[in-house]
Amino acid sequence: MAIKLTKLELEIMEAVWALRSASVREIQEQLPERKRPAYTTVQTIIYRLEEKGAVRRVKKIGNAHIFEPLVTRKAAHNRLIDDLLHVFGGSPRMLMAQLVETGQLTLEDIRSLESAIAKLASDGSSNPRTAATQTNQRRRRK
Amino acid sequence: MAIKLTKLELEIMEAVWALRSASVREIQEQLPERKRPAYTTVQTIIYRLEEKGAVRRVKKIGNAHIFEPLVTRKAAHNRLIDDLLHVFGGSPRMLMAQLVETGQLTLEDIRSLESAIAKLASDGSSNPRTAATQTNQRRRRK
DNA sequence: ACGAGCCTACGACGTTTGTAGTAGATCTGA
DNA sequence: TCAGATCTACTACAAACGTCGTAGGCTCGT
Numbered sequence: 372m373a374i375k376l377t378k379l380e381l382e383i384m385e386a387v388w389a390l391r392s393a394s395v396r397e398i399q400e401q402l403p404e405r406k407r408p409a410y411t412t413v414q415t416i417i418y419r420l421e422e423k424g425a426v427r428r429v430k431k432i433g434n435a436h437i438f439e440p441l442v443t444r445k446a447a448h449n450r451l452i453d454d455l456l457h458v459f460g461g462s463p464r465m466l467m468a469q470l471v472e473t474g475q476l477t478l479e480d481i482r483s484l485e486s487a488i489a490k491l492a493s494d495g496s497s498n499p500r501t502a503a504t505q506t507n508q509r510r511r512r513k
Numbered sequence: 514m515a516i517k518l519t520k521l522e523l524e525i526m527e528a529v530w531a532l533r534s535a536s537v538r539e540i541q542e543q544l545p546e547r548k549r550p551a552y553t554t555v556q557t558i559i560y561r562l563e564e565k566g567a568v569r570r571v572k573k574i575g576n577a578h579i580f581e582p583l584v585t586r587k588a589a590h591n592r593l594i595d596d597l598l599h600v601f602g603g604s605p606r607m608l609m610a611q612l613v614e615t616g617q618l619t620l621e622d623i624r625s626l627e628s629a630i631a632k633l634a635s636d637g638s639s640n641p642r643t644a645a646t647q648t649n650q651r652r653r654r655k
Numbered sequence: 656a657c658g659a660g661c662c663t664a665c666g667a668c669g670t671t672t673g674t675a676g677t678a679g680a681t682c683t684g685a
Numbered sequence: 686t687c688a689g690a691t692c693t694a695c696t697a698c699a700a701a702c703g704t705c706g707t708a709g710g711c712t713c714g715t
Contacts (some may be wrong), residue, residue, distance in 0.1 A: 377701080377703085378701065378702095378703095379702075379703065379704095380702090384695055397703095405699080408704065408705085409704070409705055409706090410705090411704080411706070411707095412703070412704050412705060415704075415705080416703085416704095419701095419702090428700085431713065433711080433713090434710080434711045436711065
């Protein structure tokens with residue numbers, strides 16, 4: 372089912388994931404100050420996240436509630452990916468293709484990914500054939 | 514820039530892209546009947562898309578306006594991708610990694626993509642090293 | 656014990672999205 | 686020619702989102 376999170380909710384979840392467990396105040400302060408909403412805004416979102424089942428209150432310290440995530444970052448991200456893939460017909464191929472086309476994904480990226488998988492797949496056993504383990508740093512497009 | 518489209522707007526745009534040029538009625542009928550909103554709902558969205566600059570009226574047939582897209586499908590999709598990538602820190606690597614992890618992207622996918630790129634790169638006869646900025650023109654879909 | 660402060664619980668409000676009804680203009684086939 | 690079919694241009698409205706303010710309850714240092 373994977374809860375659907377809005378952009379703001381996601382940003383706040385990022386703070387929660389980073390802190391593992393935190394009060395509204397801590398969460399607010401964790402947010403990049405450029406886009407840091409008022410304390411009560413964060414509070415409201417946390418409440419909504421609670422209703423959605425994305426976080427829960429675990430205890431209380433002083434008079435402040437401490438929240439912690441109920442959904443993992445990975446699960447949330449996966450939901451985003453699935454939504455996007457759905458637009459691309461369910462398969463990641465078109466997505467990949469476009470990433471390549473716009474230069475956001477290079478041949479090097481693909482190769483290193485491939486060898487990483489190959490390595491993972493052969494799981495410890497010997498077979499470093501597709502090895503070309505390059506440590507390439509990516510460049511950003513204009 | 515790249516206009517931001519909501520889910521419904523995107524679905525309607527898909528119809529417009531498919532038809533190239535169409536009336537509200539045609540657009541509505543192009544939508545998969547499972548999720549086909551009322552005629553006026555489609556009309557409302559088209560109007561909003563018009564305000565956003567995603568479509569425009571090109572002419573009139575009978576008493577019906579004929580609309581056509583102003584933004585390409587690719588551009589719109591790209592906007593979606595960029596938004597997603599942003600969540601993943603701007604780089605497609607984490608995205609890829611997760612696709613692989615969930616089995617949505619297989620080693621085969623990657624290999625075939627790789628060779629496809631390799632072919633494209635050499636095809637252009639330029640240097641076969643990095644495919645970062647190819648302005649490749651491709652055939653329009655029908 | 657008390658007051659400055661921090662927290663919570665709510666309520667509020669403007670926007671955006673999804674969804675659609677209605678009135679009246681326009682077209683078209685018989 | 687004219688009545689029904691079709692369109693457009695509006696209007697409406699609820700739910701979701703983003704954003705806060707406020708009232709009043711708890712805490713903690715002094």
